[in-house]
Amino acid sequence: MTNGFDEMILNMTDTTPEPEDYTGEDGLLYCGKCHKPKEGYFPKETAAWLGRDRHPAECDCQRAEREEREAAEKQRSHLETVERLKRRGFTDPAMQGWTFENDNGKCPQMEHAHFYVENWETMKERNIGYLLWGGVGTGKSYFAGCIANALMEREIPVCMTNFALILGDLAASFEGRNEYISRLCSFPLLILDDFGMERGTEYGLEQVYNVIDSRYRSGRPLIVTTNLTLEDLQHPEDTAHARIYDRLIEMCSPVRFTGSNFRKATAQEKMGQLKKLMNRKESRL
Template sequence: MSDMVPEVLNAALDSLFTPKEPGEQEYQGEDGLLYCRKCHTPVQCRVKLWGRDKIVPCLCRCQQEAMAEKKRQDELLERQRKIRKLKATGIQEKHLLEWNFAVAEDNKDIQMAKRYVEQWKKVKTENLGLLLWGDVGTGKSFVAACIANALLDQGIPVLMTNFSKILNQMGAMYSEERYRYIASFSNYSLLILDDLGIERSTEYALEQVYAVIDERYKSGLPVIITTNLKIAEIRNPQDVAYARIYSRILEMCTPVRISGEDRRKSIGKEKQQVVKEVLDL
């Protein structure tokens, strides 16, 4: 019975790898193998199976290149799909998606933000957070959004939100749900909390703000916080509830003053100019 095994296998191989005539894009070489007319590399090769030479199909160079290109395109499409998904969950205010380095003026604030992105591996490893503070309209949220979009474009999970949204989300949750919700922020390599100080100042709200900040602290992951508060208010709060929040923030974040031109006034002037042109005022 065992003597019949090689014969059966050889018969099966003969049926699988029977000689074929050249196709339109092939020709037969002097070695008896078929070759691709385009790249002139073989589409067949000889292998030894159970002591016998067999001619089996193989990929010519242009087929290999086509497969490699398809793989590259598939990986690119998958990366783009991943980035779209990350942006859909990470930046929920659609206008923030338009705030990026491509439309930013190259001032010192933007240069700092670019360096933060360029040094991201070290930023994450060292847990380097930022507290972007300054007057209303100076571009704190814009700078933060530029950082967020640049990292998202690299496939890095970022969440940009604010405490008002967080508190609204938590309003209808039970305590266990609130804990899981806050813990879910650890899924993001960078958390950006915009406009600290605009949220409600009730005891419950401050308790939840501290819970979010403290959970981020425990995660060992960086956070960027923007605020219109003066740095003196953060360093010397008058209220104990604020004191423990701000103390934790200063432990996690380096204060950086953003002092750009008031973007809101600039945008307002541009709109006024457009209105004058449209209405011939």
């Protein structure tokens, strides 16, 4: 009588034939579709121990089916991971649509975003970030969102948030402030959107400095978008701002955004479409 282990091994050696399968000249079962063996012979010592001489083998059909199942499972797992990263990493669900695929091609700086993603390992290793500065509506946030989405598609965690939300969270959980800042700094990439729009209170500036300084000491890259000019950052109004801006300039390579206000252009385009629709309706009356 075999023990439980031997019985398990024997069950593993069973091969279930399909109606089209056949036995070859070597005595093994062959697939009736790809004509490759579905069995193989054990070495003599193993055959003597198990009491049978053959074991299952993958034919080409079975291998293709297995690889297809594994690929589907891998893709399902990947999509679940990316969805989880985006839910966790974006403060606004709309940011999930800020991708290279959806880019309208009107932002001349977008090549820098592609470069950053393509060279992510170097950027991470050397702690290189971007300081995206320029006028309102010139595509800075979308640019940063493209980087975030592309990296998360590669299953790299990214957090894209802003100081208005950060300061609100810190005020709501004062006792857990250090843990909150540590969590922000744990992301391989942190993106701070609309920097400089938060209220410049003494408490607020202190927390802004704490977050940026903690990120600096973490040795991980930071991307910042701001409507401030590079001159504003290089010539701060006081010491409190100076120590914040110094950290940013040291960590982030400046990328200037110029050109027309995309949001204003989009609003004008929608207004034009509305006028056309109204004119068509009036002409039918």
